Amino acid sequence: MSWMAHVFAIALIVVGISSLAPADDYESAVDGDQIIPVGSDHIRMARERVECHVEWPSGFSDHSMVRVTAEFVLVNDSDRAIETLVAFPVGGENDFTRWIDDEPTPVELRPTSDVGWRWAWISPITFERGQARTVRVRYTARSDATAPTTTATWRYILTTGARWKGKIDEIRVVLHFPMNMPPGGLGPFRAESMQLSPAGFVVDGQTVKWVFRDIEPEEDIRVGWDTARALEASDPLKWASKEEAPGLQFKLACAYRGEQRARQMLALLKAFPDAPEVQQAEFRVAQGYTHRHISGGAIQTSGDDPRAAAAWYTESLKRPRLPAEMRTEALRELYLINCLDLNDAAAAARALEALCAQRLAFDRHRETVELIGLASAADGVQLLRSMTVSSDWQLTAHRLAEQLQRAASAARQ
Numbered sequence: 001m002s003w004m005a006h007v008f009a010i011a012l013i014v015v016g017i018s019s020l021a022p023a024d025d026y027e028s029a030v031d032g033d034q035i036i037p038v039g040s041d042h043i044r045m046a047r048e049r050v051e052c053h054v055e056w057p058s059g060f061s062d063h064s065m066v067r068v069t070a071e072f073v074l075v076n077d078s079d080r081a082i083e084t085l086v087a088f089p090v091g092g093e094n095d096f097t098r099w100i101d102d103e104p105t106p107v108e109l110r111p112t113s114d115v116g117w118r119w120a121w122i123s124p125i126t127f128e129r130g131q132a133r134t135v136r137v138r139y140t141a142r143s144d145a146t147a148p149t150t151t152a153t154w155r156y157i158l159t160t161g162a163r164w165k166g167k168i169d170e171i172r173v174v175l176h177f178p179m180n181m182p183p184g185g186l187g188p189f190r191a192e193s194m195q196l197s198p199a200g201f202v203v204d205g206q207t208v209k210w211v212f213r214d215i216e217p218e219e220d221i222r223v224g225w226d227t228a229r230a231l232e233a234s235d236p237l238k239w240a241s242k243e244e245a246p247g248l249q250f251k252l253a254c255a256y257r258g259e260q261r262a263r264q265m266l267a268l269l270k271a272f273p274d275a276p277e278v279q280q281a282e283f284r285v286a287q288g289y290t291h292r293h294i295s296g297g298a299i300q301t302s303g304d305d306p307r308a309a310a311a312w313y314t315e316s317l318k319r320p321r322l323p324a325e326m327r328t329e330a331l332r333e334l335y336l337i338n339c340l341d342l343n344d345a346a347a348a349a350r351a352l353e354a355l356c357a358q359r360l361a362f363d364r365h366r367e368t369v370e371l372i373g374l375a376s377a378a379d380g381v382q383l384l385r386s387m388t389v390s391s392d393w394q395l396t397a398h399r400l401a402e403q404l405q406r407a408a409s410a411a412r413q
Contacts, residue, residue, distance in 0.1 A: 047171075048070070051176070055067070085124055086135055098121070098135065100135055101133055102136075154223040156223075166216075170213050172212075175223065185233065190233045194223060195224040236248035250265075250268055252264055253281075258288050261285055334348075335351035359387065378411070
């Protein structure tokens with residue numbers, strides 16, 4: 001009698017949080033000692049039930065944990081007995097145990113040719129003609145990355161279930177989340193912070209449930225969140241303490257760009273006008289509209305509203321406690337916007353004059369002079385002459401000055 005294998009990938013994948021990939025079963029053959037996936041003509045999955053309990057990290061050096069229990073009812077629809085293997089691909093799970101019809105079953109580690117999996121835990125299983133058997137697994141998945149993470153995505157793979165004979169009578173997947181928000185958020189859990197698909201799920205408090213019936217799966221379950229969504233759903237200005245709220249609202253605003261950033265930052269300004277974070281508010285909003293950097297020897301621009309950026313950078317310079325580095329960057333951005341976008345030579349000249357008056361250190365602000373030099377070689381020369389240059393950087397500054405002077409001469413010709 002030939003050996004066959006049913007592969008269970010019943011773990012949880014969390015991008016940026018966990019390395020495990022959940023999937024429905026599929027049948028496979030054995031070539032030597034290697035497991036090779038194939039389609040099933042005889043074994044049908046009648047039912048699948050998966051329960052996942054999520055635990056957020058408790059600190060910056062901790063990992064998310066997902067405790068998973070999955071149960072599969074498999075039915076031999078053939079008119080003969082079948083001897084097979086049940087296999088679970090290794091994906092970082094801990095404390096892996098398996099039961100067949102409530103009896104603990106030994107597992108053995110074997111190599112597999114399945115895409116994305118090198119090893120699998122296998123156990124033998126036999127089916128009498130027409131027999132239904134229940135396979136249950138339990139394990140703990142530990143995340144790869146520590147908290148807090150900016151983004152995370154979970155994917156429970158259902159589509160491999162299409163390899164079984166016929167359709168699956170019922171699939172039930174339940175995710176139990178903690179009562180608090182995901183890492184990065186605060187307050188009681190709210191499903192609004194989640195990105196959930198496919199449609200058709202039901203939310204009950206901190207539980208999210210999918211139920212599929214008479215299905216040959218064509219779509220996987222995806223659950224995701226990011227820091228901005230978690231903070232927005234939890235509303236720092238409502239749920240956080242007065243000590244924490246300004247910092248969390250500032251973090252939320254900076255996760256957006258353009259008008260969304262401005263709206264969130266204005267809420268901070270209104271609620272906490274004297275908080276230290278508001279000293280940077282206008283500057284951060286301006287960055288969300290237009291900001292420039294050098295890439296490949298050319299000026300690259302992020303954002304698409306230079307006029308709004310200029311207005312916000314101008315407001316940021318009115319802040320008496322705006323950090324010096326941000327003041328320099330605001331003046332630089334004002335020069336570039338007025339020179340390249342708004343064609344306001346007078347405003348550009350005023351920004352350049354203010355930059356020259358700062359007597360910037362060349363080694364710390366080399367990108368500033370290079371950016372201005374790319375916009376106008378002559379203005380780059382003027383700024384460079386105003387800068388202080390240490391002995392370690394004199395040769396570099398001299399070469400840049402020669403380069404800019406040649407470019408300025410070529411432009412005049």
